[in-house]
Amino acid sequence: MTTLEIRSLKAKRTKLGQDAHAIMEEATKAGRSMTAEETEKFDRIMGERDGLDATIERAERLVDDARAGVDDLPDDDGRPGGRAAKEEAEALRAYFGGNRNLTPAQARALNAGNDVDGGFLVMPEQWVNQLLEEVDDATPLRGLATTHQLTTAEALGVPTRDGDLDDAEWTSELETGSDDDGLKFGKRELRPHPLAKRVRISRKLLRVAAMNPETIVRTRMAYRFATAQENSFMTGDGNEKPLGLFTVGNSTLGGITAARDRQIPTNGTGFVNSSTDGYAADALIDAKYSLKGQYHRNARWLFHRLILAEVRKIKDANDQYVWRPGLSSDQGDLILDLPFIMSEFAPSTMTDNDYIGMLGDFSYYWIVDALQFEVQRLVELYATSNQIGFIGRTESDAMPVMEEPFVRLQSNDTVA
Numbered sequence: 001m002t003t004l005e006i007r008s009l010k011a012k013r014t015k016l017g018q019d020a021h022a023i024m025e026e027a028t029k030a031g032r033s034m035t036a037e038e039t040e041k042f043d044r045i046m047g048e049r050d051g052l053d054a055t056i057e058r059a060e061r062l063v064d065d066a067r068a069g070v071d072d073l074p075d076d077d078g079r080p081g082g083r084a085a086k087e088e089a090e091a092l093r094a095y096f097g098g099n100r101n102l103t104p105a106q107a108r109a110l111n112a113g114n115d116v117d118g119g120f121l122v123m124p125e126q127w128v129n130q131l132l133e134e135v136d137d138a139t140p141l142r143g144l145a146t147t148h149q150l151t152t153a154e155a156l157g158v159p160t161r162d163g164d165l166d167d168a169e170w171t172s173e174l175e176t177g178s179d180d181d182g183l184k185f186g187k188r189e190l191r192p193h194p195l196a197k198r199v200r201i202s203r204k205l206l207r208v209a210a211m212n213p214e215t216i217v218r219t220r221m222a223y224r225f226a227t228a229q230e231n232s233f234m235t236g237d238g239n240e241k242p243l244g245l246f247t248v249g250n251s252t253l254g255g256i257t258a259a260r261d262r263q264i265p266t267n268g269t270g271f272v273n274s275s276t277d278g279y280a281a282d283a284l285i286d287a288k289y290s291l292k293g294q295y296h297r298n299a300r301w302l303f304h305r306l307i308l309a310e311v312r313k314i315k316d317a318n319d320q321y322v323w324r325p326g327l328s329s330d331q332g333d334l335i336l337d338l339p340f341i342m343s344e345f346a347p348s349t350m351t352d353n354d355y356i357g358m359l360g361d362f363s364y365y366w367i368v369d370a371l372q373f374e375v376q377r378l379v380e381l382y383a384t385s386n387q388i389g390f391i392g393r394t395e396s397d398a399m400p401v402m403e404e405p406f407v408r409l410q411s412n413d414t415v416a
Helices: 002-028 034-067 083-096 102-109 125-138 204-210 212-236 280-289 295-300 305-312
Strands: 119-120 148-149 156-163 184-190 194-203 259-266 299-305 341-342 355-360 365-378 387-400 406-413
Touching: 002 034, 002 119, 034 341, 125 212, 125 365, 184 387, 194 204, 194 212, 204 212, 204 387, 212 365, 212 387, 259 280, 259 355, 299 305, 305 341, 305 355
Parallel strands: 148 365, 259 406, 299 341
Antiparallel strands: 119 365, 156 184, 194 387, 299 355, 355 406, 365 387
């Protein structure tokens, strides 16, 4: 798909947003809720718009991939398209294509101190970086989090402020104020834990596919590693895996404690909007402003798509929707003037006391990756199904390094 075609898709997306906004405005100006017909049309338009968002994202990734090739790989001197980089790329294709007789030059290019014939292969840094970029694309949270790569250290210490000073004191010119020992620091530790995923590819696909074999493997690895990581980023318990955003933290574990939870009135299947049982819109407003102002610039709402569908229907006491569609191609949809992200691994149910979403500055969620990435090729294990297996292994850890930049939303069934 060309850049011009992508621009056309963005223009269509903008038009759909304007159409949805017009439907909402017509109902609002008339002082009523949307009719069933309007709601059906609105949902259909927004569904088409969401589909365009995904299409545009995939198209832009394909354009980026097309621009990147062997000539972009650095050689030993850092110059693009060097001989060493080309040998490395050719060796990767041979390895993933099932070649069991790599030349000595190819074996050296693949860091073959390990057994390259069905054994472990330490992947080149460029390949690992491309894999991590693809994982980032498939994992919404990664694009907002702070990421670190460890090459030699076993863990990353995160300094935390466990206590603070009192306010400064008004005093005379010659006085210095009283001693204050309230400023205390602690340290949480991010220690990458092993993460592995097995992928099976048919021999025929590796042999006849137009794509390079290593691209096929890397793409599937990226997807599987991304889903495993995203799941842990949301609900991981911190036991040899990341500590998730929706896991209740404590003084020992760290993370986000229950003190950062805010209740939103629900009835088990949706949000409540009534003078008797409370307004979900008011609860969202309270949640937004329980987050200090310095975090608002980078703050995002985080919801599962099913919860987001309900959020889009929330009205305030004046019958105004809290959700506002973006009206231009460079402006996304907003909830109370703040953007949002969706994750398939965020909570998706609304029974009493369930977590249903959050608001936060996700740069305070830190992810640590061990740079070395290993792939093992399984030549014989799947021979009866005419497949070759690949096991990817890396190490990763993550956690919220402060709780103050986050507000977690919790369902509160107010209607029996």
